[in-house]
């Protein structure tokens with residue numbers, strides 16, 4: 272059915288900043304289980320879209336439907352509780368703590384466990400097992416006891432993804448997952464995203480077009496706040512309007 276088929280849908284989503292329209296009547300559908308990329312030249316409105324989806328900002332008009340519910344007017348904490356979170360939003364990494372401690376804190380927050388609950392050795396062990404499994408998942412199995420501050424930039428981003436995964440989100444919003452990374456780190460993150468897609472939906476803003484080409488099932492191209500094109504990479508990359516938009520950069 273349509274609800275199960277679409278995890279996130281916007282219709283007519285619009286954001287105006289004192290007269291300037293940053294996001295202009297954007298309607299998009301993110302299919303359950305897909306990797307969907309939001310791309311476009313600088314200033315296209317990608318970040319603003321993410322801010323609207325996570326309720327960091329209120330839209331000026333339009334609707335956001337998440338797993339069949341209208342979330343347009345929910346508070347950020349309420350949508351986060353429903354699993355609509357972006358990596359690096361909740362998941363500020365604490366440099367003085369180890370990778371394991373960072374993920375443990377994220378798990379603790381997710382379960383909303385009380386301090387007394389946490390003092391039970393058995394529960395601590397259970398959460399540590401889960402944290403280790405998550406770190407293993409993101410390729411940080413060998414860095415469990417490394418302080419976050421001592422991890423390379425790429426591994427720090429992987430740690431941020433692990434802390435986001437602690438919330439077990441059905442939809443993962445990745446905000447420029449490869450930004451500022453070395454080629455080697457980019458490869459690692461691409462592998463990670465491929466693995467993460469099992470049982471998840473991913474919506475990402477990404478500048479690196481080869482990453483987008485390699486990962487995305489569907490791409491929405493934004494330009495000056497509007498949807499310029501939509502489709503798979505083949506279709507979108509051949510679209511004359513898209514080519515012009517990127518050449519104009």
Ligand code: ADP
Pocket residue numbers: 288291292293311312313314315316317318319320
């Ligand atoms: P992108 O992420 O695609 O580069 P943004 O969503 O950051 O684009 O920005 C889209 C447009 O909205 C830009 O022209 C930007 O200057 C403007 N904008 C973003 N946030 C604000 C704000 N808080 N106030 C005014 N203008 C903003």
